[in-house]
Amino acid sequence: MTQIEYQFTEDFAKKMDAEDPLKDFREEFFFPQVNGQEAIYFCGNSLGLQPKSVKSYLGKELENWANLGVDGHFHGEDAWYHVRQKSKPALAEIVGGHTHEVVAMNNLSSNLHFLMVSFYQPTKERYKIIVEAGAFPSDIYMLETQVRFHGLDPEDAIVELKPREGEYYLRTEDILTEIKTQGDALAMVNMAGIQYYSGQLFDIQAITEAAHSVGAYAGFDLAHAVGNAVLKLNEWDVDFATWCSYKYLNSGPGNISGIFVHERFADRPDLPRFGGWWGHDESQRFLMEKGFVPMHGADGWQVSNTNVLALAAHQASLDIFQKAGMETLRAKSEMLTGYLEYLIQQISGKSGILEIITPKNPAERGCQLSLHIHRGGKSVFDEWYSQGVVGDWRNPNVIRLAPTPLYNSFLDVFKFGLILEQSLKKFA
Template sequence: MNPTEYQFTAEFAKKMDEDDPLAKFRDQFYFPKVNGKQAIYFCGNSLGLQPKTVKSYLDKELSNWENLAVDGHFHGEDAWYYARKKSKPALAEIVGAHTHEVVAMNNLSSNLHFLMVSFYQPTEKRNKILVEAGAFPSDQYMLETQVKFHGLDPESTIIELKPRAGEHNLRTEDILAKIHELGDSLAVVNMAGLQYYTGQLFDIKAITNAAHAVGAYAGFDLAHAAGNASLKLHDWDVDFATWCSYKYMNSGPGNISGIFVHERFAERPDLPRFAGWWGHDEGQRFLMEKGFIPMHGADGWQVANSNVLALAAHQASLDIFQEAGMEKLLAKSEKLTGYLEYLIQEISGKSGILEIITPKDPAERGCQLSLHIHRGGKAVFDEWYSQGVVGDWRNPNVIRLAPTPLYNSFMDVFSFGLILEQSLKKFA
């Protein structure tokens, strides 16, 4: 949508909502209240809202537990032994994969460690890891300890890419140039798909191609990309990836993660991994014998048996995703975020109070806009919250706002515009 078509009027926002084919999904979520009023919730990049169907999905499994007990593993609808399979079609659609390349399991940081066991096998010559500077702390800690586990020095082994002086975002050509420069010393690129602080969506395909060209693996933390950006992991030839489900996939605080492993590794039992019972060949699992035989595809990286209650909550949201469709969600996301961007620029003008540091090109971002606050600091965030805006403050001076297409409306964005207009007068 051309920015010149946007208008800072209630009539415009109302008409956009009336024409929105996804508008009905808003009523399928619970909204929190701030000061007794329904919040303008722009924090789906931190924790997605609860689908109203979650309770019924959980109640079904609690009933199975109540009535079947241990027999629930193999009897009744959706026997627990195969519980992971139900989420595969939706996950495959969301991340652009085949169903055998994805599985819901564990938590994100755990999955990063398990995947690095397989894909980070440093040698004396090839041991470098490339990551964006300012990666999410959990990723930084994971990389640091993985490197130390192999007896290497994180300071010299982990290569952090910083934006150019005076810029907030990494240029793709700089990422590719660094990969080329590292050459056969590079073992793995392990970056975010979408940078949590700036909101920049990286060119995953180009980065993967460059990594493979020098003989390195390419893996991505998709915590802020899965369910928020167009992903084609299989077609882009990505080696591995993982994500969490409690942000844009609305599965509940700290809920289950998921992984992607490209199908070319499906028949690689020789690939190092930390194995567990649930990754062992399903047909032979209950023979209870020694000798690990990995399951086909991503399932072979499972360790523990499925968390059935977590999967149930996860499925409540995934079913909504499949009904809505990623193509429609992404199309709305671009318009909704574009409208927020338009209002911020229109209202803040040359005030100098805030600056959008997220890339302007819709192809280089998801729905999140990160605002660098130049005057007022956290007081600006607190003022917005007092008016009912739930965003996310990140030290030292960034407010993240994520108008999520599954449940946010154009009227939400317009209402925020009114609050922004009034708040700027206080901090001018």
């Protein structure tokens, strides 16, 4: 990361924005209004902003539907039968895989369940699952019900890793030690890529290596990591992963998910899975015969046909990502979040009102900073919102702020600094 001498001045923020190679991308997004003014939108970790191009991408598919009807499946530009192929190059770049290792499909929790069918096959001796304590509830519910489906007790089968006493995030050595401790009893590690509450970016490569060393699978929920951190899933030998597209991938509320399945499983029809027509061998699909034959790679995990309108909105954002590039986005992200961290520390000082609980090391976080509010509670969050700051409140006392490099600016961060300075006077 480039060392920068940050300054709490408007001139500094404007200078950084003028030198930002990504500055023009801000104009490709709509910004919501709060109390009649453009929001300082730091909530891409929950819902990304709408690209202005989405309407035209959707409109094109609506025209195809209107003009072609059922023939749209096989005729016209981006015929629907093969339309999933269009998103693959961008997804492969974003997650660090090959095009045959990724596919956009379903939603995140559904995909976790489908992938668990393949990668969680517990035995009497090997049945444990490691997950971080305080994982997003959907993941916990998914793991609990999967474990019970196999007739096991979640209290016994699920190992939740907690930070050390007095700390807010996990140490990598503690994760690796627990994997080694579970050893032959461990069936799978199923953790987040970035922990949604603390904002910690886990060492996916080291965790995967450790899991494999004891004979376990390694899978990840990348909801907060995809489009945020540089990922190299193929190189890191990750077995499987899934993510949502509505946070940093800016594809619309509740929009389509995606999966990664490592290429070593590309032609494993023996691997248990739930089959469906859309995952069946494409060359034989319309023979309408019995006998499920999975497609090569991640496509073989598809069950239902593609949601064309969802993919259209998704593609609008993916095309922007391909123009921007993940390495460039990450470089700006580290500087932008570094500036936010600097201002918070400079302004809050020793007030004791708030504390950053996200790792200080940029290599151990994405763009999100989580702030533990020691005094004022949700009133602090409400005060910021009244001034136009859109962040995210998480019970019992954390505010998440995520300056997103595609559309946030250093001036956004500076303006937040002014609001923070004024608000602290009220809660001192």
